Amino acid sequence: MTLSNGQSYLAIPGPSVIPERVLRAMHRASPNIYQGELVDLTHSLIPDLKSVAGTAHHAAIYIANGHGVWEAALSNVVKPGETVLVLATGRFCEGWGEMATALGIHIETIDFGNAADVDMTQVEAVLKADTDQRIKAVMAVHVDTSTGVRNDIVALRNTIDTAGHKALLMVDCIASLGCDEFQMDAWGVDVMVAACQKGLMTPAGVGFVFFGPRAVEVRDAMPRVSRYWDWTLRTEPEVFYQYFCGTAPTHHLYGLRAALDMINAETLPAIYNRHRVLAQCVWAAVDAWATAGTMRLNIDDPTKRSHAVTSVVITPPNSERLQTWTRENIGLTLGLGLGMDPADGYFRIGHMGHVNGQMILAALGGIDAGLKAIGVPHGAGAIEAAATVIAKAAPFQETDVSNCNTGCCGG
Numbered sequence: 390m391t392l393s394n395g396q397s398y399l400a401i402p403g404p405s406v407i408p409e410r411v412l413r414a415m416h417r418a419s420p421n422i423y424q425g426e427l428v429d430l431t432h433s434l435i436p437d438l439k440s441v442a443g444t445a446h447h448a449a450i451y452i453a454n455g456h457g458v459w460e461a462a463l464s465n466v467v468k469p470g471e472t473v474l475v476l477a478t479g480r481f482c483e484g485w486g487e488m489a490t491a492l493g494i495h496i497e498t499i500d501f502g503n504a505a506d507v508d509m510t511q512v513e514a515v516l517k518a519d520t521d522q523r524i525k526a527v528m529a530v531h532v533d534t535s536t537g538v539r540n541d542i543v544a545l546r547n548t549i550d551t552a553g554h555k556a557l558l559m560v561d562c563i564a565s566l567g568c569d570e571f572q573m574d575a576w577g578v579d580v581m582v583a584a585c586q587k588g589l590m591t592p593a594g595v596g597f598v599f600f601g602p603r604a605v606e607v608r609d610a611m612p613r614v615s616r617y618w619d620w621t622l623r624t625e626p627e628v629f630y631q632y633f634c635g636t637a638p639t640h641h642l643y644g645l646r647a648a649l650d651m652i653n654a655e656t657l658p659a660i661y662n663r664h665r666v667l668a669q670c671v672w673a674a675v676d677a678w679a680t681a682g683t684m685r686l687n688i689d690d691p692t693k694r695s696h697a698v699t700s701v702v703i704t705p706p707n708s709e710r711l712q713t714w715t716r717e718n719i720g721l722t723l724g725l726g727l728g729m730d731p732a733d734g735y736f737r738i739g740h741m742g743h744v745n746g747q748m749i750l751a752a753l754g755g756i757d758a759g760l761k762a763i764g765v766p767h768g769a770g771a772i773e774a775a776a777t778v779i780a781k782a783a784p785f786q787e788t789d790v791s792n793c794n795t796g797c798c799g800g
């Protein structure tokens with residue numbers, strides 16, 4: 390039998406759950422792309438995007454996914470033959486490095502493995518050894534979606550400064566923006582890339598490059614930048630058509646407007662808190678499972694874990710079996726162990742964007758059922774532990790029932 394009919398939960402780390410409000414905002418006829426509502430709406434997105442990124446500088450929007458803005462960011466500031474330093478803490482920064490290689494850029498990689506964050510001592514040593522300042526940019530991911538690690542971007546900025554290096558700091562926030570706190574200007578980030586289908590709750594297809602004054606200087610000294618990726622006209626368009634180097638991603642812009650309205654209404658501090666508590670709820674469950682058998686959280690130190698995605702180590706081939714079971718039997722789709730070695734010894738739970746307490750508890754309950762169904766040894770009390778985290782974070786208040794106590798609803 391199957392128990393999968395009903396509202397399903399795509400708990401992969403992107404694309405994330407799309408709010409009804411975003412979907413409804415997109416369900417409309419094509420707007421005029423030269424004047425009127427869409428033009429005003431697009432102008433209204435820029436300050437809101439910048440505020441989510443924590444920057445007062447520039448935001449360029451591209452019709453592209455995360456890989457597109459990886460290429461866009463590099464194309465504006467690094468030319469073929471120049472060198473960048475890739476801080477690999479999982480599949481995603483490696484992938485960004487491969488993108489640089491494909492653009493003819495020379496990459497130097499420090500590989501921190503699949504279960505650790507960036508070790509600043511090693512970064513400082515490499516930057517200090519680069520006495521003729523060949524390294525033009527340092528590339529890092531804020532949250533690596535494959536391992537679930539969150540890198541300390543403030544420490545990375547300090548390390549670059551301490552080494553006396555003038556390299557640009559480029560950060561991938563595709564998984565973290567709108568989930569984990571990020572402050573582009575305060576943290577001294579020169580270029581940041583993000584996309585709309587994770588914390589920003591919009592269907593995949595639009596990406597962003599945020600850049601500050603040092604990046605502008607570097608861009609201006611480039612001999613040429615491919616027209617489509619050039620961020621200059623996109624941020625200072627003479628006519629609206631140039632915002633997107635052609636036709637605007639009309640429906641995505643409506644969806645994004647609705648998503649940003651939701652973010653503004655909830656406020657960023659509340660959003661970061663929600664993600665933190667939901668992540669702690671997931672960790673509590675996995676820690677309970679880990680008390681028997683071999684499952685465990687991939688990142689040991691809770692201060693280095695993402696609040697948007699959790700990577701769980703599980704004995705192969707149980708990851709594959711668990712994902713198949715939850716998908717086919719209860720309508721819960723978990724993330725694969727992406728780029729991990731061996732990949733089927735991991736699974737990932739996306740808890741980014743439009744997710745709440747009952748969704749996470751249901752997902753954890755579904756995983757618990759799956760472990761029992763496929764016979765993976767695991768500790769008891771996971772759901773109890775997860776529910777306790779939620780209960781503590783949201784203690785009962787008398788006002789919760791005041792509407793009924795007044796008798797106004799007859800009950």
Ligand SMILES: *Cc1c(COP(=O)(O)O)cnc(C)c1O
Pocket residue numbers: 403454455456457481530532533534561562563564584593
């Ligand atoms: C999802 C993701 C990407 C890739 O984004 P695409 O839209 O799939 O190209 C890159 N980096 C990080 C950190 C991600 O989470």
